[in-house]
Amino acid sequence: MASLPEALSELIHRLSRLPGIGPRAAERMALAIIDKNPAEIAALADALNDAVARVTHCPHCGCLSQDNRPCRVCDDNARDRSIICVVESPLDSIALEKGGGYHGLYHVLGGAISPLSGVLPEDLRISELLARVGDGVVSELILATNASPEGEATALYIRQELDELHERRAAAGSSESLARIRVTRLARGLPSGSQLDYTDSATLQSALDNRTEL
């Protein structure tokens, strides 16, 4: 077998480290890339660098955004600012957006509580969420974490935190309207144990429509 030029095997090696790309696919991709005209490849290289340099997380919700600006959802004045949908990852919010039926805002936790994998509440964006909820505008929180033990436990955890926050405020004599916040969970339309970002949009929409009080 003829050995490949070093530069090419380096490219194959880099590509094969991406998720879902095995060695064979990486080889085919690499050969296709070097076959393309130089301008197109330069554009691809620019796009790669640009994406890495400029794609950031929205300072409000944690969804994907650009240049540290608010994401498209947060930036959209037509969205309902009184509802926040809490998800584990940016991919989940993308899945919900594809359904097109949700008009509120998002909050990305960055995972779910999993002591076995060393993820504790402090590693998630839960305090940021509580800060957003305390602003007096939010009236409903949809806890759309996965139906896994970790996702369910995280939803329960947030529910407890809200209750405590409310009690502390009440004890401090604050007149803020935390008590009126409705906390819901996606309905059991979701097959238990399922990943949000693998669920088809119709199922996701019905789960969203039939969300339940937590």
Place this chain on the structure above:
Amino acid sequence: MHLAALTLRDYRNYRILELEFPRGVIVLTGENGAGKSNLLEAIHYLSYLKSFRTSRDKEIVRFGAPYAVIDARFSDEQSHDFEVRLVLKDGKRFVRFNGDDVQKFQDYIGKLHSQFFFPGDLGIVTGDPALRREVLDLELLRLKPQLTKVMNHFRRAREQRNKLLKMIHPQPGVTRDNRELQQSFTAFSEQMVQSGAQLVRERLGITRVLDGLFRPLHRQLASEAGEQVTLDYFSQVTLDPPEGIAASYGEVLAAAAASESSLRYTSVGPHRDDMLFRLGDGRDLKRFGSQGQMRSAALAFRLALCELSRQRMKDDPILMLDDALSEMDDGRKGRLMELAGRYSQVFITSASAREVGQIKRAAGQVYRVANGRVEPY
């Protein structure tokens, strides 16, 4: 379901064995050590992906051979054919089902169904509770495959909870004051309780159904021995009413908090439950029963599992009775043959010519096992 064809290569004492089997009662006869049980073991292996006599796959490969292969064709009541190939090599096993590699064993377990009984098999009565839980869970999965998710949910929530117990109590009896850990603990406990309660309800349900099937079978088999035996799901959690199981589980856990702080693992729940065989007055059969009583109960339980499958799945399991007749009086032999004969395929082994004579009438086909060969008799 019945086994229509079987090929063994370098399996135990068989170098190569190719056989087709009819439905009905099949008798395998031959001297001790001829390989009768080995043949049944192969069928058991296909159903449960494990042997009933060894946990070491290596022992199964014929001495000196590199690997063992089982090829089998099963056919269910609707005449659907299932082809299975199993290769045991270097302590690993590879399974193909209808031409596809089986990756997750939970997708495969339950597809082929056999029930196996041998006279020493009192384990289902006398063995660890884990054994009975495994049997109940397997039957549940056969009836409701979607319960895999509940079982996994429960196990995972419990593992997370156990991890938290160790974080909250870095040493037995020592408690860290950490609100985040405490609240996470509460949340995972709730997950465990909900899925655990669902699992307990299902196990309770299937135990009651099995009890209903078991009693008449046991009465018929044991007849003169008289004493009634019943099946009873046992849990530290209050089982009645079934809607109250989750609440009761929560209470029992709360009461166990002090002991859990030193144990640092979850000590109550479906992973600790049991199914008891009880004598008429409630006494535990495994502690107070005679050998004979336990044997009848174990056999009646196997038959109850067959009956459950026939009623709920409209499919008979393959019943395998290994030397089961040898310790029975003639009356009981006759009654067992009557009960067993109802299933679509039954394998019976016997080393005794007299026994074979007794059951010949009921048998569809008698095979002689000798020198690594199996031939119609």
